[in-house]
Structures are given as C-alpha cells and as structure tokens.
Amino acid sequence: xxxxxxxxxxxxxxxxxxxxxxxxxxxxxxxxxxxxxxxxxxxxxxxxxxxxxxxxxxxxxxxxxxxxxxxxxxxxxxxxxxxxxxxxxxxxxxxxxxxxxxxxxxxxxxx
Amino acid sequence: xxxxxxxxxxxxxxxxxxxxxxxxxxxxxxxxxxxxxxxxxxxxxxxxxxxxxxxxxxxxxxxxxxxxxxxxxxxxxxxxxxxxxxxxxxxxxxxxxxxxxxxxxxxxxxx
Numbered sequence: 001x002x003x004x005x006x007x008x009x010x011x012x013x014x015x016x017x018x019x020x021x022x023x024x025x026x027x028x029x030x031x032x033x034x035x036x037x038x039x040x041x042x043x044x045x046x047x048x049x050x051x052x053x054x055x056x057x058x059x060x061x062x063x064x065x066x067x068x069x070x071x072x073x074x075x076x077x078x079x080x081x082x083x084x085x086x087x088x089x090x091x092x093x094x095x096x097x098x099x100x101x102x103x104x105x106x107x108x109x110x111x
Numbered sequence: 112x113x114x115x116x117x118x119x120x121x122x123x124x125x126x127x128x129x130x131x132x133x134x135x136x137x138x139x140x141x142x143x144x145x146x147x148x149x150x151x152x153x154x155x156x157x158x159x160x161x162x163x164x165x166x167x168x169x170x171x172x173x174x175x176x177x178x179x180x181x182x183x184x185x186x187x188x189x190x191x192x193x194x195x196x197x198x199x200x201x202x203x204x205x206x207x208x209x210x211x212x213x214x215x216x217x218x219x220x221x222x
Contacts, residue, residue, distance in 0.1 A: 040214065097203070098201075104151075
C-alpha cells in the first residue's frame with residue numbers, strides 16, 4: 001500500500017526541548033512538504049523539499065529545521081526557538097506540484 | 112499572511128440540501144485546489160482547476176475557476192452526512208510548491 005506515514009499521532013514534550021516529527025512516503029514522490037495547522041485556521045507552509053539534499057523555507061520557517069537525506073523521508077525538528085509549538089503538523093508529498101497528498105498528521109502538545 | 116478568503120466560515124444544513132462555498136483572493140492564482148479535511152486527519156484533494164472559467168465535477172462535487180482568476184467556487188449537491196468536514200481552497204503563490212490555504216468552510220450536515 002502506497003502512502004504517507006507520520007508518527008507518532010500524538011506527541012507531548014516539555015517546554016524548551018527539541019522534538020523531531022517523522023514523515024515517510026513510499027509513493028516515489030520527489031517533493032515533500034511540512035505544514036502547521038492551528039485551530040480554525042488554514043495550513044501554513046513551514047518548509048518544502050523538491051529533491052534530496054535540497055529544501056526551501058516556507059512562510060513560517062522560524063524555529064523549525066528539516067533534512068532530506070533520502071527521497072522517502074523528510075523529518076521536521078521543532079526547536080526550542082519556536083515560541084508557540086503546540087499545533088497539528090501535516091506532511092505532504094507530490095509527484096506533480098501543486099497537487100499534494102497529505103499524511104494523517106501529528107498533534108504536538110508542549111507542556 | 113493569509114491570501115485566500117473563504118466564505119462562509121461555517122454552514123449547518125439538512126441532509127439532501129445543496130451547498131455552495133467560495134474562495135476569493137486579492138491576487139491572481141493560476142491554479143485552484145479544493146481539499147476536504149475530516150477531524151484529526153490530513154486533507155484529501157477533491158478537485159484541481161487549472162484554467163480560468165473551467166468547471167470540473169467529481170461525483171456530487173462541482174468546482175469552478177473564476178474568470179478573473181481571483182476566485183473559485185465549490186458546490187456540493189444533495190448533501191449526505193459523510194460530507195461533514197472542513198473544506199479548504201488552496202493555490203500556489205510564488206511557485207507550484209509554495210501553497211497558500213484559506214481558513215476553511217466547516218460543513219455540518221444534519222440527518
């Protein structure tokens with residue numbers, strides 16, 4: 001079964017700790033994306049990657065970092081510099097931008 | 112900031128009714144995408160529009176790309192309970208990877 005997986009579904013961290021969210025896809029898509037979603041709002045682009053070893057900042061990249069060492073994987077690290085990290089994080093991939101396919105999301109809560 | 116404005120913010124309708132929602136922008140978009148998101152899940156692509164004036168259907172869903180390229184409309188005919196969710200419009204801004212999303216229209220269908 002091809003698809004995008006994000007793990008874990010729910011994540012809790014203490015304030016000041018870095019945390020890494022996983023995103024894996026077996027769709028053979030070149031492009032991958034990370035979005036943040038807050039209640040009652042649309043998705044906002046954090047980072048995207050068009051190919052391995054290359055990534056670009058989106059609208060709200062401050063306080064986040066990414067890597068793209070493999071085509072299948074695009075992990076997102078939420079650093080302690082992110083002032084309000086509690087949110088729903090969505091990963092997506094695409095073989096033919098702009099049409100993107102989304103994973104199930106990770107809900108991060110910082111206590 | 113947000114470039115896409117969706118209305119209405121929410122709708123409460125009876126099963127069997129038709130639904131209309133729209134998305135407007137102060138900027139021209141060359142592509143409009145419509146997604147549906149169910150609670151706790153990632154958005155699912157419903158319809159993609161690539162040409163001004165284009166009218167595209169997907170089952171009971173019909174979407175139109177406005178002739179000015181600054182708006183798009185989504186209609187759902189004969190609504191059913193499983194239509195419940197949040198409907199987002201989206202479009203590429205600086206490039207096909209830089210997607211901007213509206214804040215969504217939350218649809219509730221009463222049986």
